[in-house]
Amino acid sequence: MEFVENKGQWHSLVNFKGDFKTGSFYLENNGYGVLMHHPDDLHALAEQSHGHGVKAGETIPPITLRSFVYQMRFVDAQPGKALPEKPLSTYNNYFLGNDPAKWAGQCRIFQAVTYRNIYPGIDIRYYSDGGRLKYDFIVQPGANIARIRMKYEGLTEMAIRNKELLLRTPVGDVIEQAPYSYQFVDGKKAEVECRYVLANQTISFQVKNYDPSQVLVIDPSIIFASFTGSTPDNWGYTATPGPDGSLYAGGIVFAPPVGTNYPVSPGAYQTVFGGGATEDTFPGYDIAIFKFSSNGANRMYATYLGGNANEQPHSMIVDQQGNLVVAGRSFSQNYPVTTARIGPGGNYDIVITKFNAAGSALLGSVRIGGTGNDGVNIRPKYQGQVGPDGLRRNYGDDARSEVILDASNNIILASCTQSANFPVRGASFNPGGGFGGGVQDGVVLKFNSNLSNYIFGSYFGGSGLDACFVASIDPETGDLYVGGATSSTNLPGDRTGVLTPNYQGGIADGFVTQIRADGSGLVRTSYFGTTGIDLIYGLKFDKNGFPYIMGTTT
Template sequence: MRNFASILLILTGISLSLYGQDSHALFIKNDGQWSSDFNYRLRLNSGDVFFEDNGYTISLHNADDFHHHHDEPGPKSKQEELLKRHVVKVKFLYANPFPQIQGAAKRSFYHNYLLGNDPSQWRASVPVYQQLNYLDLYPGVNVRFRGKGGNLKYDFHLAPHADPRLLQMQYQGADMLSINKGHLLIQTSLGTLQEFIPEAYQVIKGQKINIPCSYTLVNHIVKFKLGPYNPEHELIIDPELVFSSFSGSSIDNWGFTATFDHEGNLYAGGITFGLGYPTSPGAYQEIYKGGDVDMSISKFSALGDTLLYSTYVGGTDNDVPHSLVVDDDNQLFILGNTGSSNYPVSGQALQANFNGGPPLALRFMRFNHGSDIVVTKLSADGTKVMASTFLGGTENDGLNTGIFQNYGDNCRGEIIYADNKVYLISNTRSNHIPLPNALNDSIQGDQDALVVCLQNDLSSIVWGTYFGGLGDDAGYSIKPDQGNKVVIGGATRSNDIDISPQAHTPNAQGSIDGYLAVFNRLNGNLTASTYVGTSDQDQAFLIDIDKFNNLYVLGQTEGQMTMSAGIYGTPNSRQFIKKFDMNLATEIWSTTIGSGQAKDDLVPTAFLVDECFNIYLSGWNGQSNVLTNGGPPQGNTLNLPLTSDALQSSTDGSDFYFMVLERDAKSLAYATYFGGTSNEHVDGGTSRFDPHGTIYQAVCAGCSLESFPVTPGVVSETNNSNNCNLGAIKLDFEATVRAKPEIDFMNDTDTICDTLFVQLSNKSINAQVFEWDFGNGLTSSEEEPTTFYDNFGTYTIRLIATDTICDIADTNFIEVVHDTGIFLESGFTSEYIGCDSEFRALFTNTSTGSQAYQWDFGDGDFSQETEPEHLFQDTGLYIVSLTAINVKCNKSETFVDTLVFQDTSSIPDPLVEVSLCGDGSVDIALDNDRRRYRYSWDFGNGVTEEKRYPSYRYQEPGVYTVSVDINDTV
């Protein structure tokens, strides 16, 4: 097995802190997604700035009021739940009440706001900008806002002769304003804002000329005092507002879930915090109600260098994504939970109304009106809700509050797509949710797992069931097999769940056991089930199925799991992997993995068994689990096994960990840590491996300004929030067969005449047999063959790479465009004067790709010179052709042009006189004669003659009329 080939690491910056998606401030246009009366919004590290017609409003808050919800265990006192806020309004006095406000430096991506259950209020493709301009705020005065170094930068641009005395800014809501050493200090209950000493300057003849400038302050009204300047030129006044004295960011974006599509794009789901538009200036407190969290869904390109969209989904209360999956059309399904009665649902929704439940408090948020499961389907561009529904009863649904051993276990569950249907597993405390074909149509204990198969449009349930017993039961994972079955896994405190007679373990073993159950996915009939566990606590977190329909489960144990002979493992470890047959009657093998120190090493987040039976897993542990969940103090990632080619061989004990076991767990193929100095974790949800073994992992990263490793050139290389950002990891382990044809067009192609010769490179991995189809009628089984193309055109090369050990194959394509032959071209230009009496022409040869030439001048003469000079015989039109010949390739091309020599003299003037000899003969003279003229004379007595100068003598005296017919033969 080779090392991984590529790694993609992104700090998404979806928190929309000052630097939002990347290293630039983002001014978000209010297209109606926010009902309040402002035009643009800028989310800052310590609050928000709302831009109105006549000024802007700065809404600040104490970031620590948010941080403790994420970092500290245990219940909070009433006093601790107060959020401290302070609002400062800046009004431009006596300004244009309706200036033109325009975003500038538009970003390539967009935001979608699918908020609330009124589709008319949803907004898609909302533009975001790096700059905001107020035009004609005062006569001849524009204002430009932008971000700089984490601060709000703005400057006034005054046209020639504009009056700077018009600029007046009134500050409302500040505790005190003062000027200290030239700086404007704006004191609030949360800290002091500082505006740097303003800079004023003019640019005259390319030179920057600084102008003395200072603040003046009277009754909370700020003006600018300027020194002498040239009123004939533009004047710029350039202050800077600094927020750096504030402690942190509430605009966190926590990482929950990730998935992929068929093009290798990465979808990351999390929650984004943000407070609403303030209604009055000054300091105040409000009780944190937990209604400031929406789902944030971001789609990144396969290389991570482009943000394709960000979509915000939710209502007026908290909304959390647990699991993501795409269908065949790259439409994204979201499984989550909501406390919002106005969560967006579609017209054909299975359940259009929010049922909610009793108030519910988790360690990091509250659901004041209870919680329902939600399932939402987004369009491929993230701009539309294609389908969406609530799912739940009158108690709380979608949250695991009965069994949670790890931080994030509250938000476990999974959604999958198969057979054009949607399958999900989640958790419920509600009784009598309508479930057709149910094994159990009512809840068995306080909390049960809920298994549901939905139609693609989320309009109805095909089948569904409660699964559980008299104790608490939790549903974590669901997978389809190669046939018509679907398997679920989870944890249970019940000793009476539905267990099949042939079960490997028919009875509960400890206080908490894992379980596995197999259903017919056509009708929901239970076909097999078993407990999984020891006499201690055990949970079955993630499951997968191989191509022969064997079932694998990854979980945690506090007991002593069996270890099969010949299988890789580490004794005395607290993570287990088991392999069962689909009847759950036979345990094929079992092992434990980890540090061997009887401590919780990993909280599982993703799991895969590929077509070659390699086993992949992802997990994390550390201080976020210990402190936030009150977990065992020894829970960490220390001392886990690594391979020599590990991407990261050290850990601070709070990192992610990736492992690959080779072919049916025979050996350790690859293992590495991944993380920085922060406590990397997820706040819930699932991530995924694609079928090739590439991990798409969501991470809550960079918290408290600690580090998180990223790769160059991605959407955001920095955490621009002062707390957490959703990090996204795409890591290719290259453990399965991968067809990868390549062509080095600079070095591996050659063109001879019109034939393109191509040397193929083969970068495939884990393959032994190759089948090439070059698209030109030729094929090859060589590893790196050569082919050729005689005719111009576009050709598709197909490579099928086969792993004969695993009997699996992969296919890939590469395109060749042949348009670079010799391009033989014939051509010439001619230089001549049409009225030249010598009829001389000079020819310049413009042919390319040729070595020999044949000229035909159209007058019966020929030449093989490269650039001949030719004398034509007379006036007239001549068709000249040049045939250019490529001797090497025996190829020729002909070019034709026309030359015209014209006679500019008068027509011939014949003169006929009687000869002085007196014998009846006549004398004939011709003026303007030309050789090409032919003459036909008629002497008026019936005698004609066709000569230029005929000799004629009249026999009889008389008067005769002589005529001549002149024919220009050219």
């Protein structure tokens, strides 16, 4: 376990937070709190989030996550001064919610924390050893061991069995191993007899035959015995290289409803995850971004981004200064932004966020959308029935979009919308200027480099289903090329003389459209398809200005 410092991103009671496989450990001045989730429920969420256990055509069922909080308080102790130890070279950044006072950058991570003089002459040190959380009481010469009293709150049962301390909760048992106590005598470690004493939910220690003129160490280990197995806490969506050869990886991390709020009250609670992974109004996942060194050996930082509901990253790109741009979607009404939301919003909205090179500050962040789902291809991952649906044919298709930069570091996004009132700006790529029809259109957006200016934005689509998946800039002309998939037979754009001017039939064709560099209109559009199902997933130019496309076909 590692301990992350609190710089305002969590409740003020918390000094440091550590995570174990199925929960979290919160260090305070006068004890600690433990948040645990039932391992079976986490396993079920993990299975569903990976598409296991539900067949095509079936509706994903809800899952109830059972959670529990207990706390330990030192009785009649004085607030100890926290001294973190063994810092790691990496750090975490937190941008959770739209209150900048709660954002925290470059939060240091430590391998141990000591609280000095919680009782006169007695320190406590928390650390991890062999995958187990441990704490040592360090008793200085002359200090009174009888002062140490640890009161546990919220547990369903406490008992001493085989010299070990059993802490029972509704979601599993926690074992504190028999305390190993020792002193150094003539330079050699000498074990001292020590055992737990339990009375009124309070633990103290009985120590025999020790030298009170020497330092005494009491050393239990905490084993979260029942908390093993799969957890749905990491899920990769996108990656991009940095200018120095570093790697940026973006995905989602499990963020149960406690989220950034410290569980100040012990006891049990439940959360119903609608459709397995809490789409829409049920909170469950935040965006996580990890930066690794060029050889992959070192994690340089981790940044957590989100609000009170769900978000996903779809695409990332890094400029030559190392500033990272992340595009995706969010259902959170309090997603962290630096400018007012563009459009009426509602349901999922498109989000674009730019970080500084350290990942520790927002250089810009925007949320844009209409009243329908924006940034969602057909339907969210965990909604409705499992299986193909319209342009959502393959794994991850619900989250396809691409963010790129032009030569001036302006930010361009190719995505999709189901909003007939999506906020457009500038020239329209669709005849008539509005939504093309059907359930969904593609959208193409351009912002300045810090997302403070919405330069242009337009629908792209016909009367069927349309989605813009990828984008690339012609290095010769500066024109923007956008590719994706469609079921529309009447896509906008001149198709005279193109490779495939007409829809080829089947469920979907791929397409590529050329947009003038200034966004003033379309140059031409071409279908790419067969009578089967065809989708374009990649579009890049080589150094000679030739475009290449990549996709799938049946």
